[in-house]
Amino acid sequence: MRLRLTRRADEDIEQILEETLRAFGSRQVQAYAELIDRAIAMVVEEPRRPSSKIRPEIAAGIRSFHVALAGRRRTGASHVLYFTVVDAADDAGEVVILRILHDRMEPRRRLPGGLDPTSAAGDDGIATA
DSSP: OEEEEEHHHHHHHHHHHHHHHHHHOHHHHHHHHHHHHHHHHHHHHOTTOTTSEEOTTTOTTEEEEEGGGGSSSSSSOOEEEEEEEEOOTTSOOEEEEEEEEETTSOHHHHSOTTOOTTSOHHHHOEEEO
16 A cells, blocks of 8 residues: 555644654654654555544544554554545555544544545645655
8 A cells, every 4th residue: 555644644743743842852752753653554554454443424434543553552642543545446555644633633623524535636735645
């Protein structure tokens, strides 16, 4: 599978890491960045893994994966990846990370149902990672 991040997901990561640095310091920001990277890699490796959740209440085709599941401990991470899988004719397919939100945020308000991960980057904010 290939990976794409939306611009919003890129912005989410920047904001998460800036806040982590302010609140917890440079050692923790490095650890949390690695945890987010590991979570993304796990989703790309197996997007339909049993630990990801189908989220039809948000929109068709949306899945979520809690970042904490990428760590040794199941505590300490407070963010959720929201993504979709775009099947391709070449069977490679693509995982599109739509947003990375704090687990207390309401995803339906931040993930519009009309988001089309197959459209051009200028149309829906998707950037190639």
